[in-house]
Amino acid sequence: MITKFAIPEIIFGRGSLDYAGQCALRLGAKKVFLVSDAGIEEAGWLQRLMDILEKEGIKWVYYPGVTSNPRDFQVEQGAEFYLKNGTDVIIAIGGGSAMDTAKGIAIIASNGGKIRDYEGANRVERPLPPMMLITTTAGSGSDISQFCIITDMKRGVKMSIITRTLVPNISIVDPLILRTKSESLIIQSAVDALAHAIEAYMSQIASPFTEMHSLKAIDLILAHLQSAVATRSVDSLEQLSIAAVSASMAFSNAGLGAEHALAHSLGGHFDMRHGVVHPILLTSVMRFNCKINPKKLADIGRLIIKRQLGSDEETALAGIETLEAFFASFDVALRLSQLIPESERHHLEPICKMAVLDACNLTNPRPATWEEFLQICEEVW
Amino acid sequence: MITKFAIPEIIFGRGSLDYAGQCALRLGAKKVFLVSDAGIEEAGWLQRLMDILEKEGIKWVYYPGVTSNPRDFQVEQGAEFYLKNGTDVIIAIGGGSAMDTAKGIAIIASNGGKIRDYEGANRVERPLPPMMLITTTAGSGSDISQFCIITDMKRGVKMSIITRTLVPNISIVDPLILRTKSESLIIQSAVDALAHAIEAYMSQIASPFTEMHSLKAIDLILAHLQSAVATRSVDSLEQLSIAAVSASMAFSNAGLGAEHALAHSLGGHFDMRHGVVHPILLTSVMRFNCKINPKKLADIGRLIIKRQLGSDEETALAGIETLEAFFASFDVALRLSQLIPESERHHLEPICKMAVLDACNLTNPRPATWEEFLQICEEVW
Numbered sequence: 001m002i003t004k005f006a007i008p009e010i011i012f013g014r015g016s017l018d019y020a021g022q023c024a025l026r027l028g029a030k031k032v033f034l035v036s037d038a039g040i041e042e043a044g045w046l047q048r049l050m051d052i053l054e055k056e057g058i059k060w061v062y063y064p065g066v067t068s069n070p071r072d073f074q075v076e077q078g079a080e081f082y083l084k085n086g087t088d089v090i091i092a093i094g095g096g097s098a099m100d101t102a103k104g105i106a107i108i109a110s111n112g113g114k115i116r117d118y119e120g121a122n123r124v125e126r127p128l129p130p131m132m133l134i135t136t137t138a139g140s141g142s143d144i145s146q147f148c149i150i151t152d153m154k155r156g157v158k159m160s161i162i163t164r165t166l167v168p169n170i171s172i173v174d175p176l177i178l179r180t181k182s183e184s185l186i187i188q189s190a191v192d193a194l195a196h197a198i199e200a201y202m203s204q205i206a207s208p209f210t211e212m213h214s215l216k217a218i219d220l221i222l223a224h225l226q227s228a229v230a231t232r233s234v235d236s237l238e239q240l241s242i243a244a245v246s247a248s249m250a251f252s253n254a255g256l257g258a259e260h261a262l263a264h265s266l267g268g269h270f271d272m273r274h275g276v277v278h279p280i281l282l283t284s285v286m287r288f289n290c291k292i293n294p295k296k297l298a299d300i301g302r303l304i305i306k307r308q309l310g311s312d313e314e315t316a317l318a319g320i321e322t323l324e325a326f327f328a329s330f331d332v333a334l335r336l337s338q339l340i341p342e343s344e345r346h347h348l349e350p351i352c353k354m355a356v357l358d359a360c361n362l363t364n365p366r367p368a369t370w371e372e373f374l375q376i377c378e379e380v381w
Numbered sequence: 382m383i384t385k386f387a388i389p390e391i392i393f394g395r396g397s398l399d400y401a402g403q404c405a406l407r408l409g410a411k412k413v414f415l416v417s418d419a420g421i422e423e424a425g426w427l428q429r430l431m432d433i434l435e436k437e438g439i440k441w442v443y444y445p446g447v448t449s450n451p452r453d454f455q456v457e458q459g460a461e462f463y464l465k466n467g468t469d470v471i472i473a474i475g476g477g478s479a480m481d482t483a484k485g486i487a488i489i490a491s492n493g494g495k496i497r498d499y500e501g502a503n504r505v506e507r508p509l510p511p512m513m514l515i516t517t518t519a520g521s522g523s524d525i526s527q528f529c530i531i532t533d534m535k536r537g538v539k540m541s542i543i544t545r546t547l548v549p550n551i552s553i554v555d556p557l558i559l560r561t562k563s564e565s566l567i568i569q570s571a572v573d574a575l576a577h578a579i580e581a582y583m584s585q586i587a588s589p590f591t592e593m594h595s596l597k598a599i600d601l602i603l604a605h606l607q608s609a610v611a612t613r614s615v616d617s618l619e620q621l622s623i624a625a626v627s628a629s630m631a632f633s634n635a636g637l638g639a640e641h642a643l644a645h646s647l648g649g650h651f652d653m654r655h656g657v658v659h660p661i662l663l664t665s666v667m668r669f670n671c672k673i674n675p676k677k678l679a680d681i682g683r684l685i686i687k688r689q690l691g692s693d694e695e696t697a698l699a700g701i702e703t704l705e706a707f708f709a710s711f712d713v714a715l716r717l718s719q720l721i722p723e724s725e726r727h728h729l730e731p732i733c734k735m736a737v738l739d740a741c742n743l744t745n746p747r748p749a750t751w752e753e754f755l756q757i758c759e760e761v762w
Contacts, residue, residue, distance in 0.1 A: 001394055001395075002392065002393070002394035002395075002396060002397045002400065003392075003393050003394050004390065004391065004392055004393075005388075005390070005391040005393065006390040006391070007386075007388065009385065009386070009387040009545070010385065010386040010387070010590070011383065011384075011385055012383070012384050012385075012386065012588065012590070013382050013383035013384050013588075014382075014383075015383060016383045019383065164390070207393065207394075208623045209391070209393070209623070209626070209627075212593060212594075212597050212627075213593075216593050242589045242590070245590070246590075246593075
């Protein structure tokens with residue numbers, strides 16, 4: 001198998017945000033297009049970034065129109081704003097939503113059309129403006145990956161847009177930024193990274209280079225999430241940052257799986273964050289995949305339970321059970337019915353039919369049918 | 382600590398050479414500057430690459446002036462040849478020598494001056510032409526790294542030129558190419574990769590991202606080198622390729638250490654390949670470093686002997702002994718006196734004084750003094 005491995009230049013470490021100005025200069029920045037969101041503004045990080053840029057004599061235009069689960073029309077409006085302002089480098093500071101908004105704007109600004117024209121893999125033809133992404137969570141991995149997730153409002157679905165040119169030029173990961181995050185956001189982000197790592201490991205196009213990053217991420221998240229939540233120590237938060245970067249190196253190059261396909265479809269319909277649905281769906285999809293590739297799932301099981309049981313299947317299942325107990329140790333929803341009212345349950349069928357079409361489903365050990373997706377949803381209702 | 386991690390886009394796998402044309406097109410190639418050496422020409426790989434480029438309508442100019450341990454004047458001649466021919470992308474196919482020649486040419490062609498002007502870290506200011514490197518060995522890592530080693534003929538020393546812009550745009554790693562390599566070249570290359578991995582792990586600027594790649598590489602080389610030499614199976618050769626890529630991801634970003642500093646100095650003086658001196662020097666430098674950082678060396682020891690002994694130092698030393706037995710299992714020189722005649726022994730002092738100045742010595746757990754280098758040389762004479 002021929003495999004590709006591409007990542008941005010990564011500047012990692014406590015205080016690395018301070019290098020944003022020098023990095024922007026290296027990308028040729030004179031006047032940058034800044035993308036962020038209200039939470040980051042409020043926490044003071046945006047102003048900090050603006051100060052750093054100003055110190056290097058870099059001008060900026062600020063585009064504030066980011067919401068969680070970014071929508072098609074927001075990206076298209078952002079691109080108009082971009083084109084009016086004659087900027088040269090796109091910089092986003094925020095979580096997956098701010099970074100994906102920036103990526104969507106970059107696509108439309110340089111390739112034209114509507115964002116839904118680019119759904120799926122490798123549909124973006126012309127080069128994008130230089131991009132620098134500064135993540136404020138340890139989860140989405142958008143700062144490393146060739147993925148961009150935008151909601152198509154008409155169909156009510158989160159579209160996966162996947163293309164190598166979406167890998168930014170530079171990714172800045174500063175664990176100190178995580179200190180201002182809420183407990184629930186730290187958990188959701190870490191669980192998202194864990195799902196990235198596990199799905200990338202199981203992917204049909206996983207390679208030795210993505211596999212080592214997947215396993216590293218799984219190991220770090222299981223070892224450090226509880227202490228990160230309990231103590232908020234920078235040491236633990238830094239370990240989660242390393243895990244999130246590793247997980248994104250893996251999934252950006254190996255793709256994801258059926259769980260993310262279903263999460264996108266559910267999230268598009270109900271406007272839910274990824275991180276909320278993973279503790280509900282992930283182990284259920286792992287059980288589904290265990291029938292198809294118990295050997296690889298046993299590698300994950302061995303890493304989680306730190307030993308090998310009688311058979312691959314036993315090892316894999318013991319790992320899944322330990323993972324379920326791990327999720328249950330946090331204050332998170334574990335059944336779909338905790339998130340979706342019974343009166344909306346009938347939407348599951350169209351949601352599952354949509355999930356089949358998601359690009360992430362293609363790299364699952366075996367793509368799931370809509371009936372299989374529905375069965376998974378019913379199991380975890 | 383702020384840490385940087387940058388690697389090229391990697392196209393990996395059996396038959397990945399076939400993608401060279403498409404990759405060159407992506408870099409904007411119309412007429413490329415090809416660098417290779419006589420061995421690769423003879424083995425037919427150069428012609429194969431030319432055919433692949435022609436199929437995509439790409440023209441080329443071939444620069445054949447590569448020898449092992451490339452010299453300053455060769456690079457400077459190459460740059461003249463480059464500037465005369467109006468080419469747009471530099472492509473090298475070969476081992477470290479061909480790739481480092483291509484890198485040296487890229488520097489002079491775009492930044493002018495003499496190659497010795499760029500010795501050390503971050504001395505190259507202007508951007509280089511787009512580069513695609515196709516390695517034909519599993520060792521040097523030049524196809525991944527920001528390193529370029531060129532011999533300064535006047536001083537008789539291998540200069541380390543280290544700058545992020547030396548990371549090529551694309552690296553193609555095709556394990557099938559290794560099948561035409563001699564047994565001794567496979568061993569020398571693998572041992573070079575092993576030294577990269579170990580020195581990068583011990584480096585003062587190692588990061589979690591480089592450490593995981595170091596450990597992966599050490600593990601794979603110890604597991605697969607013997608079978609690769611004995612069977613020449615593509616499976617084993619592929620594992621060595623994965624190891625070499627991992628090791629280069631590590632050392633390119635973490636730097637190397639005192640062993641490479643000494644190897645460069647010895648190699649510059651006596652025109653010796655890297656791979657020949659590592660089995661002699663590596664474990665001796667590890668013993669030297671064990672006094673400074675036994676904890677990290679114990680990580681390597683634990684990986685090699687698969688268990689932890691009473692103390693870090695014991696574990697580290699047991700790992701070193703196993704490594705010595707590993708080297709002794711191959712047909713390689715294990716003492717300096719096997720490579721250097723007694724009548725030349727007095728050159729060791731100036732060689733050790735030169736090694737102190739090598740950029741690689743700076744990232745050693747503690748830079749070695751020339752007296753310490755000399756002691757190491759005498760120990761392994």
